[in-house]
Amino acid sequence: MGIEEENQKIEKxxxxxxxxxxxxxxxxxxxxxxxxxxxxxxxxxxxRDEKDVDKLVWNNFCYINLAKYLAPRMPQLVDPEKGELxxxxxxxxxxxxxxIQLAIEKQINLDNVKIIGIPCNGIVNRRRIEKEIGEKxxxxxxxxxxxxxxxxxxxxxxxxxxxxxxxxxxxCKIKSPPKVDSCVGECGEYESVFDEFNDVKEFESKTPDEKxxxxxxxxxxxxxxxxxxxxxxxCYCNLCFVDQNKPIWFGKTxxxxxxxxxxxxxxxxxxxxxxxxxxxxxxxPVGIDLNLITRKLEQMVKERYNFTSxxxxxxxxxxxxxxxxxxxxxxxxxx
Amino acid sequence: xxxxVFETEDEEEVKVDKDWKPRILAFLCxxxxxxxxxxxxxxxxxYPATVRVVRVPCTxxxxxxxxxxxxxxxxxxxxxxxxxxxxxxxxxxxxxARRRFALLNELLEFFGIEPGRVNFMWASAAEGERFAVLxxxxxxxxxxxxxxxxxxxxx
Numbered sequence: 001m002g003i004e005e006e007n008q009k010i011e012k013x014x015x016x017x018x019x020x021x022x023x024x025x026x027x028x029x030x031x032x033x034x035x036x037x038x039x040x041x042x043x044x045x046x047x048r049d050e051k052d053v054d055k056l057v058w059n060n061f062c063y064i065n066l067a068k069y070l071a072p073r074m075p076q077l078v079d080p081e082k083g084e085l086x087x088x089x090x091x092x093x094x095x096x097x098x099x100i101q102l103a104i105e106k107q108i109n110l111d112n113v114k115i116i117g118i119p120c121n122g123i124v125n126r127r128r129i130e131k132e133i134g135e136k137x138x139x140x141x142x143x144x145x146x147x148x149x150x151x152x153x154x155x156x157x158x159x160x161x162x163x164x165x166x167x168x169x170x171x172c173k174i175k176s177p178p179k180v181d182s183c184v185g186e187c188g189e190y191e192s193v194f195d196e197f198n199d200v201k202e203f204e205s206k207t208p209d210e211k212x213x214x215x216x217x218x219x220x221x222x223x224x225x226x227x228x229x230x231x232x233x234x235c236y237c238n239l240c241f242v243d244q245n246k247p248i249w250f251g252k253t254x255x256x257x258x259x260x261x262x263x264x265x266x267x268x269x270x271x272x273x274x275x276x277x278x279x280x281x282x283x284x285p286v287g288i289d290l291n292l293i294t295r296k297l298e299q300m301v302k303e304r305y306n307f308t309s310x311x312x313x314x315x316x317x318x319x320x321x322x323x324x325x326x327x328x329x330x331x332x333x334x335x
Numbered sequence: 336x337x338x339x340v341f342e343t344e345d346e347e348e349v350k351v352d353k354d355w356k357p358r359i360l361a362f363l364c365x366x367x368x369x370x371x372x373x374x375x376x377x378x379x380x381x382y383p384a385t386v387r388v389v390r391v392p393c394t395x396x397x398x399x400x401x402x403x404x405x406x407x408x409x410x411x412x413x414x415x416x417x418x419x420x421x422x423x424x425x426x427x428x429x430x431x432a433r434r435r436f437a438l439l440n441e442l443l444e445f446f447g448i449e450p451g452r453v454n455f456m457w458a459s460a461a462e463g464e465r466f467a468v469l470x471x472x473x474x475x476x477x478x479x480x481x482x483x484x485x486x487x488x489x490x
Contacts (some may be wrong), residue, residue, distance in 0.1 A: 208464070212446070319434060321434075322430035330440045330441075334472075
């Protein structure tokens, strides 16, 4: 079965489940994806009425992490009288992980959330395709067989699907949400995830100079618009460290050191919490691929503290925890 | 302790004065390492005089910002020192901090900051000698790397 057919089947099931949930009053609203205004994208949508469920879509361009709308809750999802509305949420693997991680951090109550799980087969790396198409305008994009077909005025190009999905999706081991209320297709259960992190290890074998060069090159175009922060489901602080001005730990310019400082501290804050959805890279207006850093974060907490974010709701976050026997090989010792 | 750096026209080629001593900022915890440094002083043990000390209540107080800010502000190296695991005055402050430092250290390396620029160590209040030896070692490491250029903020 081709990817296209599979998606259409999933899409149909999502609509059926959403219709049932709304009809039986099990949920008040459904959050899902709808057609985007431009090709290569989809928009989030809030559905309150059975009639509108046909607006829901599912394809390989659903890059937004919908968990973002629950922490903190959007005003549309809170009723002044009833309080928090019951929300049904269309959930691919990484959205499911984000929901669990948010529940671990006591930001959301999973009782008010109905998870409609779907197995995801990878999200198209839109920035990479846009970069390769160049200045030509993309008018239509579709996935058929194993190719992504991009059409525009006077041109048609096709890209192999397995090559042009997000770097994170290529490595993804958790394609369907770990915890579901109703599932479309097959939803697996995950206890522990095995990953070799070859991509990270390959990068780490470079010399400090090469790494410095690469990271500088990668981040040099950052304009510090904070789109990555806004798209991230785990960034819910009331006052982000970049907006904090008492004390000013670092400036607000696009000076190279300040860009690096921003990304370093952002990475520190995401360690053990990042759910590897790749939303940050997908929304970056200058097309910075933050996935390498994301993978590094995953690798560090996995190898040091044997923790994978967003799998087990009973596990304590590793950066709030400690053990007497933690590794301390980096500490300076007398000879 | 002035930092004398002779720069030739070619920016790549930087000659460093042989007498150059790295300026190091040390974050010492109030209960162990600060007292350890004190003991080293009282016992008249020599250790590099280019180390400047910031006293913090506990290593758990140290935000990664402290360390990065020190580097952007022009310190050549950073030392963080606290109580040995299990000896924390606040019971578990240094254990939580240890996880944080482990990640910070790895991330800094990942970003290409030279290993050795930021040093972490444990030294108790009774270990004046050890404190002096480790500070010496950290200074040596930073000295080998030369002046901090990578993370320095260019005004």
